[in-house]
Amino acid sequence: AQSVTQLDSQVPVFEEAPVELRCNYSSSVSVYLFWYVQYPNQGLQLLLKYLSGSTLVKGINGFEAEFNKSQTSFHLRKPSVHISDTAEYFCAVSGSPADAGGTSYGKLTFGQGTILTVHP
Amino acid sequence: KAGVTQTPRYLIKTRGQQVTLSCSPISGHRSVSWYQQTPGQGLQFLFEYFSETQRNKGNFPGRFSGRQFSNSRSEMNVSTLELGDSALYLCASSRTTTNYGYTFGSGTRLTVV
Numbered sequence: 001a002q003s004v005t006q007l008d009s010q011v012p013v014f015e016e017a018p019v020e021l022r023c024n025y026s027s028s029v030s031v032y033l034f035w036y037v038q039y040p041n042q043g044l045q046l047l048l049k050y051l052s053g054s055t056l057v058k059g060i061n062g063f064e065a066e067f068n069k070s071q072t073s074f075h076l077r078k079p080s081v082h083i084s085d086t087a088e089y090f091c092a093v094s095g096s097p098a099d100a101g102g103t104s105y106g107k108l109t110f111g112q113g114t115i116l117t118v119h120p
Numbered sequence: 121k122a123g124v125t126q127t128p129r130y131l132i133k134t135r136g137q138q139v140t141l142s143c144s145p146i147s148g149h150r151s152v153s154w155y156q157q158t159p160g161q162g163l164q165f166l167f168e169y170f171s172e173t174q175r176n177k178g179n180f181p182g183r184f185s186g187r188q189f190s191n192s193r194s195e196m197n198v199s200t201l202e203l204g205d206s207a208l209y210l211c212a213s214s215r216t217t218t219n220y221g222y223t224f225g226s227g228t229r230l231t232v233v
Binding site for chain 1: 163175218
């Protein structure tokens, strides 16, 4: 079984300040890791993903995340936020179907979300 | 290219009724997954279909069912609606079977009164 914990339910920050949204996961198999963003009344948009290889992953809109296997973390960072980054952010984990068998087909396990509010 | 299309966007139903939601995946995508999003439980996996076969299922009662057609379009059905079924239902599609290529639709907002 897999689980995801997003350590902060809300993160307020001022415009142009850096931000870090924290995510820890647990899994008994090798994982894929994701960050999604959701704007009000919309679906989920993929920001970035870690599949393998370099532990520093760069995504859209200036976001990046670092995979730390020993700490089972996948924190999201942005060096300078904008008002338009105000949204809810979700960390998600998935097992490779090859590793997890049929139990992971199509299944992403999400954290509870972090609401990022950027103030002017 | 067109994204994942979910219809309708909004729906209001009465307790005890049933409802069918539709999802048209991106052209060429054969895997379709469904999720329920509520303020209390967050995002929860409902089921996944690939080539008209349900390959995986989340922990939901049998009132929740789905199917996939030969053109990869998918529907989910909820029978005997309860107030707690009020949620945003999201569909996601992927070309591959590896779980890392999913694109989400904008969802159907179901309100049960």
